[in-house]
Amino acid sequence: MTLLEGFGTTVLLFAATLVVSLPLGLIVCFGSMSKVPPIRWIARVFVWIIRGTPLMLQVMVVFYVPGLVFDYPMRSRFIAVFIAFVINYACYFSEIYRGGIESVPRGQYEAAQVLGMTKTQVFFRIILPQVVKRILSPMSNEVITLVKDTSLARVIAVEEIIFAAQGIINSYALIWPLFYSGAFYLIFVGVLTLIFRAAEKKLSYYKV
Amino acid sequence: MAILEVKGLKKSFGAHEVLKGIDFELERGEVLAIIGSSGSGKTTLLRCLNFLETADEGSISVNGEVLFDGSKESKKNTSDIRKKRLHFGLVFQQFNLFPHYNAITNIKLAAELLGKEKSRRECAAIDADSKRERAETIARHKTEMTALKAENLQKEEFNVKKRELKAAHKAELVLLADKTDARKAAAKERFLGDINKRAQALLDRVGLGDRAKAYPCELSGGQQQRIAIARALALSPDILCFDEPTSALDPELTGEVLKVIKGLKSGDSTMIVVTHEMEFARGVADKVIFMADGVIEEMGTPYQIFEAPKSEKTKAFLQKSREQALGEISEGV
Numbered sequence: 317m318t319l320l321e322g323f324g325t326t327v328l329l330f331a332a333t334l335v336v337s338l339p340l341g342l343i344v345c346f347g348s349m350s351k352v353p354p355i356r357w358i359a360r361v362f363v364w365i366i367r368g369t370p371l372m373l374q375v376m377v378v379f380y381v382p383g384l385v386f387d388y389p390m391r392s393r394f395i396a397v398f399i400a401f402v403i404n405y406a407c408y409f410s411e412i413y414r415g416g417i418e419s420v421p422r423g424q425y426e427a428a429q430v431l432g433m434t435k436t437q438v439f440f441r442i443i444l445p446q447v448v449k450r451i452l453s454p455m456s457n458e459v460i461t462l463v464k465d466t467s468l469a470r471v472i473a474v475e476e477i478i479f480a481a482q483g484i485i486n487s488y489a490l491i492w493p494l495f496y497s498g499a500f501y502l503i504f505v506g507v508l509t510l511i512f513r514a515a516e517k518k519l520s521y522y523k524v
Numbered sequence: 525m526a527i528l529e530v531k532g533l534k535k536s537f538g539a540h541e542v543l544k545g546i547d548f549e550l551e552r553g554e555v556l557a558i559i560g561s562s563g564s565g566k567t568t569l570l571r572c573l574n575f576l577e578t579a580d581e582g583s584i585s586v587n588g589e590v591l592f593d594g595s596k597e598s599k600k601n602t603s604d605i606r607k608k609r610l611h612f613g614l615v616f617q618q619f620n621l622f623p624h625y626n627a628i629t630n631i632k633l634a635a636e637l638l639g640k641e642k643s644r645r646e647c648a649a650i651d652a653d654s655k656r657e658r659a660e661t662i663a664r665h666k667t668e669m670t671a672l673k674a675e676n677l678q679k680e681e682f683n684v685k686k687r688e689l690k691a692a693h694k695a696e697l698v699l700l701a702d703k704t705d706a707r708k709a710a711a712k713e714r715f716l717g718d719i720n721k722r723a724q725a726l727l728d729r730v731g732l733g734d735r736a737k738a739y740p741c742e743l744s745g746g747q748q749q750r751i752a753i754a755r756a757l758a759l760s761p762d763i764l765c766f767d768e769p770t771s772a773l774d775p776e777l778t779g780e781v782l783k784v785i786k787g788l789k790s791g792d793s794t795m796i797v798v799t800h801e802m803e804f805a806r807g808v809a810d811k812v813i814f815m816a817d818g819v820i821e822e823m824g825t826p827y828q829i830f831e832a833p834k835s836e837k838t839k840a841f842l843q844k845s846r847e848q849a850l851g852e853i854s855e856g857v
Contacts, residue, residue: 421618423620429609430609430613431755432606432638433606441637446623522740524624
């Protein structure tokens with residue numbers, strides 16, 4: 317039963333992180349592509365720091381720093397993990413977006429511009445749809461990594477599935493929960509793989 | 525009056541001066557061919573006309589309206605530039621169709637977005653109009669009601685009249701709302717109604733009427749370029765520019781594209797064609813410009829340029845391109 321609860325926590329962490337970090341990543345991406353140098357540099361240094369340090373460290377920093385440094389302890393362990401994950405994944409996603417946006421040929425912008433489209437129209441009608449197709453496979457990689465990264469939540473004792481499994485092992489001396497949790501990851505990732513494959517197929521009507 | 529007037533146009537990239545003062549005029553319905561070796565500034569000239577590059581000096585006027593004046597501090601107002609761009613259409617060497625839209629959507633997308641924008645603006649104006657009218661009507665109703673009260677009628681008679689008046693007022697407001705809706709519908713129809721029909725007509729005109737639903741990746745290079753021409757025509761630009769429209773095509777596909785461009789000439793379009801197809805330039809153009817090193821080396825009728833060139837550079841260029849053409853033929857044999 318605790319295993320099922322751990323499963324719930326894992327899925328919740330995964331889904332919540334994805335929902336928030338996908339749009340946030342786009343904002344970070346605009347920052348790192350900004351024409352204003354200070355904004356660009358801040359965004360790039362931020363991405364460098366987040367990508368350059370372990371996610372486990374970031375989870376601990378987000379959890380302990382508010383309490384120990386600012387005397388304002390984190391109310392919920394889950395929220396702390398969630399924040400750390402969102403920041404971390406937003407940065408990774410932002411780099412994927414940037415790669416995608418920069419890979420759209422210059423000619424696409426120019427063709428749209430000479431047709432009198434506004435900047436917003438060019439981005440949302442012409443560029444973004446092509447970016448989605450271009451970034452689908454790096455995105456699927458990153459999303460699958462996120463599934464497995466959720467296990468890092470246990471470092472501050474959030475009861476995700478492995479934490480729960482270990483609890484059972486310790487109290488009942490049973491080994492099966494470990495395999496159950498392994499099977500859970502496999503099924504989860506399997507479903508995601510199928511979803512991404514379907515998305516790729518759906519977008520295969522055109523070539524970029 | 526000339527439809528297009530370009531005076532003293534200059535453009536540098538860093539220390540490299542690409543355009544060193546370009547002057548020419550174009551009459552409505554004329555076809556201008558620009559020839560010259562690569563790097564002579566032909567493409568940059570087209571890009572300056574389409575505001576993909578901003579020229580450094582000189583001026584560009586269309587129909588007497590000055591679109592660009594290098595001597596004036598130009599505001600970098602994007603919506604201004606957008607409007608100016610609509611005077612020109614541009615067909616690219618690499619087609620640059622939008623790969624994720626089918627042929628007909630490629631053609632009508634910009635027109636649709638523009639139409640929606642205009643109809644939205646018009647509808648907002650209509651709404652403001654009707655709001656004011658409604659307020660006026662309600663105010664008038666109130667004075668009518670006060671007037672009725674001031675008549676000091678018998679209670680029964682007053683009630684009857686009051687009911688009549690109220691019904692009349694209500695009917696008036698309903699009528700007003702209907703009128704507003706009708707005006708809005710008319711505005712939408714005016715800006716968006718015939719876009720589909722027009723797009724289909726353009727497809728037919730470039731000979732691809734049956735490929736409306738095809739995606740660019742399903743079309744040959746020549747067909748893609750024909751769609752790109754239709755797309756550029758969709759906004760009915762004053763001047764249509766072609767940037768080496770056949771250079772990215774296999775030789776056997778250039779014919780169909782050139783045929784479409786020739787067809788436009790009879791349709792009274794004003795065109796500027798940058799091209800390496802000398803035969804085409806000679807056959808279709810009313811005026812030919814030979815560019816070399818950022819200046820117009822020679823300008824004249826096709827006969828003047830091709831049969832009786834004055835400048836040594838022109839002669840050398842034509843000689844070279846003739847040899848190349850011959851070389852290709854002998855290779856073919």
